[in-house]
Amino acid sequence: MPNRISVVGGTGALGGALALRYARAGLAVTIGSRDAVRAAAAAAKIAADAGCGQVTGLDNRAAAAAGDIVFVTVPFSSQEETLKAVRDACRGKIVVDTTVPLVPPKVARVQLPAQGSAAQIAAELLGPDVRVVSGLHNISATKLGMPGDPGCDVLVFGDDVDARGAIVDSLGGIGLRAFHAGPLANSAAAEAMTSVLISINKRHQVKDGAGIRITGPDLE
């Protein structure tokens, strides 16, 4: 039986796009928001856009409780508050943190946190009972939400190799080319790359957002 997917912070652009992609694949998705009414409205819109799938909206904590895999898609400034709110509901589950540690207003400048990466902050906040994975740092919401190949790859990080593999497979199931990219410490590479892509977007006026592809003769 496929996993039930929850998207905490699913009323945002990235979370909504991710939920839409999972709904199109026919999976049951629960949208979380601080406000359950907003979550329900977002869920209804995503269900309508997808034309299929079962999409529900709940408050973040209830959404986390409803899922087998819990994606967290909130801004860096909300990461700590959000993870503390859902922590107990995530025991024993895989949590995929997608936080990019951008520090406004200079979002095109890499400003990694003292802990190394937002993924390592998530692991500290969630504790050893949660299987923390990170990913989806380098794909724009626009590309994630469109059907088919987004034209870029997705890097997945985690110290728990089985949890990481479950996410690589799950993302593969919704049409994303996902790579095992090493331990949580390596998440710094993708988190920092987001600021590089923002730099390139500005300079080259890439409206859908630049992405990255991993290339190599044995990877075609």
Place this chain on the structure above:
Amino acid sequence: MPNRISVVGGTGALGGALALRYARAGLAVTIGSRDAVRAAAAAAKIAADAGCGQVTGLDNRAAAAAGDIVFVTVPFSSQEETLKAVRDACRGKIVVDTTVPLVPPKVARVQLPAQGSAAQIAAELLGPDVRVVSGLHNISATKLGMPGDPGCDVLVFGDDVDARGAIVDSLGGIGLRAFHAGPLANSAAAEAMTSVLISINKRHQVKDGAGIRITGPDLE
């Protein structure tokens, strides 16, 4: 008149490949090494491989003095000693630091330095009289040394936008697709990405080395 290119640490794999690519393009290249005799031997081999161009070997300091653009291609463990040795010879020039801060034996794990990046260490060591740029972190020596399109892109970082642009253009002239990727602080993204690519090389047995491409609808 095209710039004279120097490659400090040019007896290594990456530096040799870079010198070969410049020599093939017909530019005058000076190889630097701690040992001038080894540098001369490497230069002779590169000139023979290229079949054209003028390749000379000198000690690192003399090599740096001979160039308009000075690439530094040494292991992280030699970065400080090398930059101190060539600093005075680099006044007023563009130095392109290619150092990746790998910490053996765990080279597949991101371990960025406290300064943020090797590029920022280079800027500290070289001082304000040197125009520091960084780049070439995510291209293998094998791909860099082969003729034609290496199948991956190159990210170029620098606080001095004109110096960065000169390197983007220079690398473009030897067949590399190079991007302005932001200030020196952003070099952390590419330096960290090298460990991710090493992870992927191991897992997928990519013998020429995985690379990255920047993708986007306005970048084709």
